[in-house]
Amino acid sequence: MKxxxxxxxxxxxxxxxxxxxxxxxxxxxxAFGDSIKKSGQYVGANQLQPTSTATVVRSRNGKxxxxxxxxxxxxxxxxxxxxxxxxxxxxxxxxxxRIPSVRSGSIEVRPIVERISA
Amino acid sequence: xxxxxxxHVRDKxxxxxxxxxxxxxxxxxxxxxxxDLAEEGLHDAFTAAVEQWGEKGxxxxxxxxxxxxxxxxxxxxxxxxxxxxxxxxxxxxxLLATEMHEQSEEGVEDDRLRLVFTCCHPALSPDAxxxxxxxxxxxxxxxxxxxxxLTPPPTLAQRIVRAKGKIRDARIPYEIPERSxxxxxxxxxxxxxxxxxNEGYLASSGESxxxxxxxxxxxxxxxxxxxxxxxxxxxxxxxxxxxxxxxRRSRTTQFGEMILLEDQDRSLWNRAQISEGxxxxxxxxxxxxxxxxxxxxAIAAVHAEASxxxxxxxxxxxxxxxxxxRADPSPVIELNRAAAIAMRDGPEAGLALIxxxxxxxxxxxxxxxxxxxxxxxxxxxxxxxxIGAYNRALELATQEPERRFITRRLNELRFTSPR
Numbered sequence: 001m002k003x004x005x006x007x008x009x010x011x012x013x014x015x016x017x018x019x020x021x022x023x024x025x026x027x028x029x030x031a032f033g034d035s036i037k038k039s040g041q042y043v044g045a046n047q048l049q050p051t052s053t054a055t056v057v058r059s060r061n062g063k064x065x066x067x068x069x070x071x072x073x074x075x076x077x078x079x080x081x082x083x084x085x086x087x088x089x090x091x092x093x094x095x096x097x098r099i100p101s102v103r104s105g106s107i108e109v110r111p112i113v114e115r116i117s118a
Numbered sequence: 119x120x121x122x123x124x125x126h127v128r129d130k131x132x133x134x135x136x137x138x139x140x141x142x143x144x145x146x147x148x149x150x151x152x153x154d155l156a157e158e159g160l161h162d163a164f165t166a167a168v169e170q171w172g173e174k175g176x177x178x179x180x181x182x183x184x185x186x187x188x189x190x191x192x193x194x195x196x197x198x199x200x201x202x203x204x205x206x207x208x209x210x211x212x213l214l215a216t217e218m219h220e221q222s223e224e225g226v227e228d229d230r231l232r233l234v235f236t237c238c239h240p241a242l243s244p245d246a247x248x249x250x251x252x253x254x255x256x257x258x259x260x261x262x263x264x265x266x267x268l269t270p271p272p273t274l275a276q277r278i279v280r281a282k283g284k285i286r287d288a289r290i291p292y293e294i295p296e297r298s299x300x301x302x303x304x305x306x307x308x309x310x311x312x313x314x315x316n317e318g319y320l321a322s323s324g325e326s327x328x329x330x331x332x333x334x335x336x337x338x339x340x341x342x343x344x345x346x347x348x349x350x351x352x353x354x355x356x357x358x359x360x361x362x363x364x365x366r367r368s369r370t371t372q373f374g375e376m377i378l379l380e381d382q383d384r385s386l387w388n389r390a391q392i393s394e395g396x397x398x399x400x401x402x403x404x405x406x407x408x409x410x411x412x413x414x415x416a417i418a419a420v421h422a423e424a425s426x427x428x429x430x431x432x433x434x435x436x437x438x439x440x441x442x443x444r445a446d447p448s449p450v451i452e453l454n455r456a457a458a459i460a461m462r463d464g465p466e467a468g469l470a471l472i473x474x475x476x477x478x479x480x481x482x483x484x485x486x487x488x489x490x491x492x493x494x495x496x497x498x499x500x501x502x503x504x505i506g507a508y509n510r511a512l513e514l515a516t517q518e519p520e521r522r523f524i525t526r527r528l529n530e531l532r533f534t535s536p537r
């Protein structure tokens with residue numbers, strides 16, 4: 001079963017980290033990625049550009065509007081994700097608890113809807 | 119004659135339902151991989167028992183009969199289902215592939231533990247954990263659980279549906295946690311049992327101070343957990359509940375007025391529950407792997423063993439609070455320790471500690487902190503200050519019996535007041 005692990009962290013704090021701390025974090029991310037690739041649990045992953053680059057698009061009554069997003073001021077922002085293959089939720093929680101940002105931010109674990117292809 | 123046989127079978131089935139239905143359900147959930155399907159299977163199996171046992175006699179092993187009948191009935195239901203979906207067909211394939219083995223006693227008990235741990239999974243909200251545990255593990259109806267928690271039945275039913283949906287869709291596994299996860303997962307089970315007990319013992323709102331049936335249910339759950347997994351903290355929690363429950367009859371007057379521990383009629387205390395609780399505390403303490411529940415139980419045991427309020431060993435209680443505060447630091451425990459220090463060293467010492475907690479701003483909205491302060495001022499004959507503290511406590515208290523108690527204290531103080 002597939003789960004999406006959404007990584008939420010405080011991007012302003014992250015930007016303030018000195019280079020060597022950021023490098024150490026990235027190193028940990030690389031090691032984590034390698035380990036779940038080796039164990040066959042890796043499906044996909046991406047890091048996102050900061051929310052300052054985000055745009056929100058809506059269409060209402062056929063009219064498309066575009067705004068600078070995200071509007072809600074939250075303490076933690078979505079900064080990236082891993083798509084993983086896990087046996088069950090306990091297995092997924094175990095993997096999520098090894099994502100480096102689990103110590104400073106939080107990881108939301110969401111099961112993927114499985115559709116049986118016709 | 120025939121009617122006699124039918125009545126006899128019904129009685130027998132009722133008795134077996136009471137003693138076996140939770141075990142049968144726990145195993146059916148594992149075999150069928152679905153809570154709702156297992157509940158329907160359980161229901162069908164008992165219906166079949168009433169119909170068939172009269173003619174064919176009661177089987178040698180009713181539990182095995184019920185499990186295998188429940189499983190077949192569930193498979194039948196899946197086949198007949200009008201909205202037979204591919205997901206169901208996957209369940210069906212898996213069901214038919216797994217052979218039914220005779221259940222060993224140990225296997226059945228493992229299924230009960232799987233059920234407890236699944237209902238108390240930390241990925242479910244605390245409210246949902248409680249509702250699901252009372253319904254699936256204890257066998258209470260949705261209406262009974264709703265009534266006990268003063269919640270409208272539709273709200274509670276919705277909570278249970280949502281929890282079952284999460285178990286299914288997020289795939290919360292039906293398993294006993296691995297050793298490395300066990301301490302945290304066991305904590306979550308103990309917490310659910312303790313919340314159920316407290317709701318029965320302290321009833322967070324409303325007219326009456328206690329709801330005995332919920333406490334009884336929590337004690338039954340505590341016994342089940344102890345039987346299935348005799349961990350020190352499971353012992354400690356059961357001991358804590360028994361030692362509190364032992365004092366139930368002495369805690370209120372016949373008119374529902376609250377009686378403080380020091381004023382309780384100790385001859386009303388349940389000696390059997392106290393000695394069982396004390397024995398459990400002692401075994402938990404000797405394990406050296408005990409935690410906050412065992413320590414709280416040990417404190418309750420010191421109170422329970424004192425023949426009069428004045429014979430209480432306050433030095434030992436303070437010592438236990440010191441250990442508890444290190445194991446589980448919290449302002450409420452600090453407050454209780456301050457009250458014990460007041461008893462050991464005099465009200466001035468206790469008051470200084472309580473004031474320090476309040477100055478920190480930790481318990482400023484907690485009515486018991488102000489009531490404790492009022493009590494110490496009262497003992498030191500600082501009447502005006504005591505009245506001020508009790509007034510603040512009254513503003514914050516929500517439980518009727520507690521409010522009446524504080525009001526009584528205020529009236530006494532106003533009466534002794536020089537003005």
